[in-house]
Amino acid sequence: MTQEIIIAGFGGQGVLSMGKILAYAGLMEGKEVSWMPAYGPEQRGGTANVTVIVSDEPVSSPVLSEYDTAIILNQPSLDKFERMVKPGGTLIYDDFGIIEPPTRTDINIHCVQAMRLASEQKLAKCFNMIVLGSFLKAHPIVSIESVMKALRKTLPERHHHLLPMNEDAIRQGAQLIK
Amino acid sequence: MEQEPLLLKGNEAVAYAAILCGCDGYFGYPITPQSEVLETLAALRPWETTGMVVVQSESEVASVNMLYGGGGCGKKVMTSSSSVGIALMQEGISYMAGAEVPCLIVNVQRGGPGLGTIQPSQADYLQATRGGGNGDYNLIVLAPNSVQEMADFVGLGFDLAFKYRTPVIMLADGVIGQMMEKVVLQPQQPRRTNEEIAKECPWASLGRSKERDINVITSLELQPEKMEERNIMLQKKYRSIEENEVRYELIGSENPDVAIIAFGCSSRISKKVVQIAAEEGIEIVLLRPITLWPFPKDAIRELSTKVKSMLVVENNAGQMFYDVQHAVEGHIPVEHYGRFGGIIPTPQEILDKIKTML
Known part of the structure; x- marks a missing residue:
């Protein structure tokens, strides 16, 4: 099993940290992982993207020209x-601010209203975890337990009281995918 | 500092590995894409644990001269920078090669020339493998292609630097420095005591002693006969390094049509090319030089008898290309594929190039 994923959106939406937590969760399950950010002069409000690969095999190129899954914000x-999504691949996108929705018919497209859910449920700080929950429903490549372990590992201890809120966000995000 | 696998950036792995291998001092000045080395060292505060010194110097010129001083005392000292910053250090690096001072220099390359770009590149190959400064000298050049190797080559770099009394350069790039991967770190090694340094490095400048003559660390010799003698001795040392320290890796088909020669991030992308080509029935072998100097020219020469052509993939205008051509001696066609200025080629575009060679 190899999942080659691009996560892309605005800087500040938690794109890079979502990728890091996904990669860390893969590591927790003994998988091979890579996380390669576009590290240009990105800033809050600019575009940001990260390529995450989770695999049972050693990862070859951390830079790719096509992806199994695109998570688009x-x-x-x-x-x-x-x-750039492979035929038969998956595209998950949040519809907030999307004027021209995707048109391809040879891939699986999931529209999730994660931004709306985040503001309704007062989960704005966990927006990226809602989206991660949606992705893991579509492709359960790592368990939610591993994601929580990864969060515990990567979040500074002073933020650990936010862990239940993040778990709630992941579980609610999963329900956005039919 | 545990030995369970961690998820680290290449730059962070360098910082962890430096502390763990018993490095005595790091001197560096921030520059993208390698600033995490200094940042991570500052966050880990090794001066409170192993006693390792970490200095943010006022410039790259200051860093390299701090290396000269520390290395001259037999200490394990290192710096890191990116292309433009390494260019500033060349005077000091040449002095250290001439004075036989061991040290480790990490270059996380970005695009040039000049200030260029902060994006990844491999355009400092010739600078690193030809010495870079004035005079006849070589540096041992290690080219990591994973986060694990960025960690491992810190210890290896110091071992080689002290074994041959020479500066060693780790020639990484923005991809390997910025990406995160699984890495398993080595257990903590103690820093050497002054007594151990005196024993292992009898040449080191450790203050006056009645037991030996004064140790002088210098690259200056005004008598041409003595200077020639020193040059002959240095060249003898370089031949011994060429004989003993060549490292490379072969990946892919055992019955290949084409060989790719690539190092660093280009070798990772080329690994993917080998995989996707195999799915289309195209047999490729990848030879990855791990030491860029000494260069695995015998291995490449031997490989040239088994394939019809070779493609050198590097993110520059064709630098290692000359070394491969030299190794192959015109026996088979050698072509080059490169992107510049921070653009990383995709596996598909490299495969498209290979298809034109079949």
Whole structure:
């Protein structure tokens, strides 16, 4: 099993940390992982993306030209990455601010209203974990338990009281996928 | 500091590995894409545990001269920077090669020339493998292609630097420095005591002693006969390194049509090319030089008898290309594929290039 994933959106949406937690959860399960950010002059409000690979085999290239799954959080990223999903692959996108939805018919497209859920449920700080929950429902490549372990490992201890809220966000995110 | 697998950036792995291998001092100045080395060292505060010194110097020129001083005292000292910063250090590196001062220099390359870009590149190959500064000298050049190797080559780099009394350069790039991967770190080694240094490095400048003559660390010799003697001795040392320290890796088909020669991030992308080509029935072997100097020219020469052509993939305009051509001596066609200025080629575009060679 190899999942090659691009996560892309605006800087500040938690794109890089979502990728890191996913990679860390893979590591916890003994899988091979890589996390490669676009590290240009990105800033809050600019675009940000990260390539995450979770595999049973050693990872070859951390940089890819096509992906099994694209997790898309804004229109510029949708414009760029929709065509880079492998035929039969998965595209998960949040519809907030999307004017031109994806049009491909040869991939599995899931529209999740994660931004709306985040503001309704007062989970704005866990927006990225809602999206991660949706992804893990579509592709359960790591368990939610491993994700929680990864969060415990990567979050500074002073934020550990937020762990239950993050778990809630992941579980609610899973329900956004039918 | 545990030995269970960690998820680290290449740059962070360098910092952890430095502390764990008993490094005495790090001197560096921030520059993208390697600033995490200094940041991580500052966060880990090794001066409170192993006693390792960490200095954010006022410039790269200061860093390299701090290396000269520390290395001259037999201490395990290192710096890291990226392309432009390494260019500033060349005077000091040449001095250390001439004075036979061991040290470790990490170059996490970015695009050039000049200030260039902060994105990954491999355009400092010639600078690293030809010495880089003035005079006849070589540096041992290690080219990691994973986060694990960025950690492992810190210890290896110091071992080689002290074994041959020479500066060693780890030539990484923005991809390997910035990416996160699984890494297993070595257990903590103690820093050497002054007594151990005196025993293992009888040349080191450790203050006056009645038991030996004064140790002088210098690259200057005004008498040409003595300077020639020193050059001959240095060249003898370089030949011995060429004989004993060549490292490379072969990946892929045992019955290949084409060979790819690539190092660092390009070798990772080329590994993927080998996989996707195999799915299309194209047999490729990848030879990855791990030491760029000494260069695995015998291995490449031997490989040239088994394939019809070779493709050198590197993120520059064709630098290792010359070394491969030299090794192959015109027996088979050698082509080059490179992107510049921070653009990383995709596996598909490399495969497309290979298809034009079949």
